[in-house]
Amino acid sequence: MSFPYLAQREDQQQLExxxxxxxxxxxxxxxTGGQLTVGxxxxxxxxxxxxHVHNNEDALP
Known part of the structure; x- marks a missing residue:
């Protein structure tokens, strides 16, 4: 079993x-095992x- 890890601020990917x-x-x-991204x-x-929610845009094949 794996546990999600909330990255510390200095380790977070920063996107312009x-x-x-x-x-x-x-x-x-x-x-999150491909389930979601939180930002x-x-x-x-x-x-x-x-x-807002992305219902279809981010669906895995």
Whole structure:
């Protein structure tokens, strides 16, 4: 059995996002058995994407 590991800030993958924002990967697909990715946006007020779900875009074959 494996346990998901929440990476510490210095170990998190940092992705440049729209408008100079940053998306930090907290849990990736590898850590969750391909089930999900969890991230955090560091953006200016009002710039974050709204809550949403990807139902088909990220489906595994």
């Amino acid at each position: 996002w729209i408008g100079g924002s940053v998306f930090s990967v907290l849990l990736d697909a590898e850590a 955090r946006f560091d953006v200016s007020k009002g710039e974050a994407p709204p809550f």
